[in-house]
Structure formats: structure tokens, C-alpha cells
Amino acid sequence: MDFLDRDLFGRLERFYDAVPRDAARTEEHGALVLFVREGAGWPFYARPRLDAAGAPSLADVTAVRERQRELGLPEALEWVHETTPDLLAVARSAGLSVLEAPLMVLDPAALPDPGTLTDVPLRMLDAAEPGFAADVAARRAVAAVGFSAAGTAPGEAGAAQRDAAMAELDEAALDEERARVADGRRLSVLAETPVEGALASGMAMRVGDVAEIAGVATLPAARRRGLGAAVTATLARELLAAGTDLVFLSAGSEDIARVYLRVGFRRVGTACIAEPTPVNP
Numbered sequence: 001m002d003f004l005d006r007d008l009f010g011r012l013e014r015f016y017d018a019v020p021r022d023a024a025r026t027e028e029h030g031a032l033v034l035f036v037r038e039g040a041g042w043p044f045y046a047r048p049r050l051d052a053a054g055a056p057s058l059a060d061v062t063a064v065r066e067r068q069r070e071l072g073l074p075e076a077l078e079w080v081h082e083t084t085p086d087l088l089a090v091a092r093s094a095g096l097s098v099l100e101a102p103l104m105v106l107d108p109a110a111l112p113d114p115g116t117l118t119d120v121p122l123r124m125l126d127a128a129e130p131g132f133a134a135d136v137a138a139r140r141a142v143a144a145v146g147f148s149a150a151g152t153a154p155g156e157a158g159a160a161q162r163d164a165a166m167a168e169l170d171e172a173a174l175d176e177e178r179a180r181v182a183d184g185r186r187l188s189v190l191a192e193t194p195v196e197g198a199l200a201s202g203m204a205m206r207v208g209d210v211a212e213i214a215g216v217a218t219l220p221a222a223r224r225r226g227l228g229a230a231v232t233a234t235l236a237r238e239l240l241a242a243g244t245d246l247v248f249l250s251a252g253s254e255d256i257a258r259v260y261l262r263v264g265f266r267r268v269g270t271a272c273i274a275e276p277t278p279v280n281p
Contacts (some may be wrong), residue, residue, distance in 0.1 A: 003107060008268065009083050011102040011246055012103075013050060014079070015210045019072035020044045023176070030060030032077070035068060040173055045076040048084045050250055054084035061094045074275065086244065088272060096274040102257040104271040106169040106236055106247040110264030114233040117262075118226035120199060120210040121236065122234045125188040133169060136177050139188050139201040139215075141165040146200075146217025152228075152255050155220030160217055184242060187211075189234050191218075191227045204235045204247075211239045228256075233263045 005011060007242070020035040026036045026042050031052035035044035046064045048056055050204045079087050080103060091098050114122060125135045144165045149155045151182050169177070180186035184206060191200040202216035218227045232249070239247050250271040251257035257267065 004268065005246060008105070008246070009080060010146060011047075011210055012080060012248065013083055015207050015212065016047060016080075018207045018211075019176070019205055029067060031056040032060045032064045033137045034064050036071060036073070040170060041176065042137065043073050043076075045074075045078045047078050048087065054281055056090060057083055057096050058090050058094055061090055061096075065094070077272075079104055080206050080273050081272050082268075091272070091274040094218045095277055099252075099273040099275075099278040101250040101252060101271045102254065103173065103246060103250055103269050103271040104257065104260050104265035105268050107264045107266050108240055108247075110266075111240070112263065113238055114230045114237065117230040117233060118194055118225060120191045120225065120230070122189055122191045122230055124162040124234070124238060125181060132178060132181075133174055135190060136169060136174065136188070138162070138187050138192075138198040139203065140169075140191060140203040142190075142219060143215050143217040149220045152223060152259065153220070154223040158219050158221030161188040162198065187235055187238055189231050189238075191231055196222070199225075200231050202228075202231040202235055204239055206239065206242070207246060209244050209246075210246045213239075213247065216249075228259050229262050232260060232265075236263065 009204050011136060023041065028049060031047045031049055031054060032046045034046040037044055057128060060075065068075045069170045077091060081088060088098060125132060125139070141162045145157050145161045148232040149157055155189050161252050177186070181188065187204040187206065189202055190198045192198040200218040200221040202213060204213045207260055213232055216228050249265065
């Protein structure tokens with residue numbers, strides 16, 4: 001694949017390490033670094049240290065999980081399998097359940113026009129607009145409803161469930177969102193109609209010339225209308241126009257990965273997300 005950078009996985013590691021640092025402090029636990037969010041917001045994770053001499057050990061994983069419990073944080077580890085392959089067996093030996101998500105990189109030459117994917121209008125969120133707070137709330141509500149019914153299958157949850165999930169952001173969270181959108185570190189998009197309101201949403205996080213598309217979600221009642229693909233394509237086009245030359249994402253499943261294949265993304269590896277195995281009552 002001639003669109004891939006030779007230092008692809010190195011650039012991804014540096015991105016993953018950089019994204020949390022402006023909102024979190026770090027703690028090193030052996031070959032792992034734990035990102036601890038300062039203030040309100042979605043909690044971060046632990047991942048392999050950039051400068052670690054070797055793969056994280058079982059003792060490292062145990063220590064970071066104990067610290068996460070002490071801080072009231074989710075016991076979450078994230079890494080790229082191709083970069084740290086030994087961590088998969090270690091995480092499983094620690095009793096963690098590992099999601100192996102297709103890691104995909106955009107081939108810009110294969111990116112379609114979003115207008116060919118759906119007839120629903122799409123728009124980028126503008127931090128300077130008076131309705132920005134409501135737009136962010138709608139984006140989050142769509143994501144909450146969409147991810148509560150994972151996958152691509154249609155369902156009954158729609159506008160009523162979205163409206164019930166709408167929540168006002170506190171000022172600190174809104175200020176953070178506004179600052180990141182204004183300076184290009186975050187992009188957000190909504191797919192909506194005047195009658196139905198917001199039906200799909202997504203966002204991207206950008207550090208320099210690398211960006212990750214994440215949080216792409218569609219209300220179950222609005223699925224099979226090309227919305228997830230169109231949201232992803234819109235974000236990708238905006239990122240490329242802003243000078244981003246490496247755009248990637250992690251698909252939640254093989255079925256979801258097929259949606260991204262339509263938009264020009266190609267699988268290059270596996271993103272691993274480890275969490276405690278659920279205990280059945």
C-alpha cells in the first residue's frame with residue numbers, strides 16, 4: 001500500500017501518547033504509563049510507555065490496575081498489537097478481556113464524496129456559533145444512544161431516546177470542547193434533518209498531521225441510510241483539507257470495519273482494548 005508511511009506505527013504511538021497529555025497527568029508503572037485526567041471528562045487509560053525498554057510485565061499490569069482502582073478509574077489498557085505483541089498474552093493472563101479491533105488507515109485516493117453516501121445533510125460544528133453547546137450535547141446524545149445498541153443492525157431507539165439522553169455540559173467541559181474545536185485539535189460533525197434532528201454524529205482528534213476518527217454513531221432507527229459512512233467521509237475530508245496526512249480509526253467489529261472500507265480505510269493492524277472480564281451473577 002503505497003499510501004502508508006514507513007514510520008506508520010511509530011507515528012501512531014506518538015499520537016496515542018500525545019492526545020491525553022494536555023488534559024491529564026501521567027504516572028509511570030514499569031513499562032506502562034497511566035494517564036489521569038485533571039478535572040471532569042472522559043477518563044483515560046494506561047498504555048505502553050514510548051521509552052520502555054521492553055514489553056509490560058504482569059507485575060506492571062497488576063500495579064497499574066491497582067492504581068486505577070485506588071483512583072476510582074476504569075481498569076483500561078490500550079495498545080497496538082503490532083507494536084507491543086507480547087502484551088496480549090500478559091493482559092489475558094491477568095484476567096482481562098481484550099477487544100481486538102481492526103486498526104484502519106485512510107487511503108486518500110479512495111475517499112468518496114460524502115454527498116454520494118447519503119441524502120441527509122451533514123455539517124461541521126463551529127465553536128463560534130451560538131448553538132455550539134446544543135450541538136455538542138446532540139452529538140453526545142446520539143453517541144450515547146448509538147453505542148448502547150452496538151453494531152450496524154437497525155433498531156427502535158431513535159429521536160425520543162436521543163432527546164432523553166440530552167444533557168447540559170458543565171462550563172469547564174464546554175470550554176474545553178470549544179477551545180479544541182477552535183484550534184483544530186478536535187472536529188465534530190452532525191448528520192441531521194430539519195424534521196428528524198440529529199441522526200448520526202462523529203468526531204476526530206488531531207495532533208499535528210495525525211488524526212484519529214472516533215465516536216462515529218448512528219441512532220438505531222436511522223441505520224442503513226449511509227450515515228456512518230458519510231459522517232466518517234466528512235471528517236476525513238476536513239482533516240485532509242487541514243493538512244492531516246495520516247488519518248486512522250479503530251473499528252469496533254469486523255461488521256463495522258466493512259462500513260469504513262467503503263470510505264477508503266484499509267486495515268493495517270489491530271488495536272487492543274483490555275478491561276476486566278465481566279462477572280456473571
